[in-house]
Amino acid sequence: MLQVIGTAIAINILNPKIPLLGGCALSILDAFTILLVYNPKSRMFLIRPFEIFVAAIAAVVFIFFCIELGKIEADVGQVFKGYLPSREVFVGQG
Numbered sequence: 631m632l633q634v635i636g637t638a639i640a641i642n643i644l645n646p647k648i649p650l651l652g653g654c655a656l657s658i659l660d661a662f663t664i665l666l667v668y669n670p671k672s673r674m675f676l677i678r679p680f681e682i683f684v685a686a687i688a689a690v691v692f693i694f695f696c697i698e699l700g701k702i703e704a705d706v707g708q709v710f711k712g713y714l715p716s717r718e719v720f721v722g723q724g
Contacts, residue, residue: 634658 631677635678638653648656702709 635660 634654634657637657638650641648641653641656643648664680667680699706699709
């Protein structure tokens with residue numbers, strides 16, 4: 631259930647025009663589609679194209695992320711340092 635809500639929130643963040651209820655419906659439809667296509671006794675001829683599609687989307691996201699990082703006019707070391715957790719995250723203040 632949490633995966634459905636998390637996916638709905640992610641869809642809403644990526645496209646605010648899609649409400650949370652619509653994101654939940656898309657997530658559930660996606661999960662049921664995969665369950666309908668998957669058959670452990672078959673040769674999984676429909677699963678492989680889906681895996682290739684997901685891998686292609688991940689590659690495109692990575693490429694665009696690298697392009698966006700290339701447009702930053704800051705010190706690259708400082709940019710990547712921002713992705714590391716700081717000490718304040720782990721140390722309590724009181």
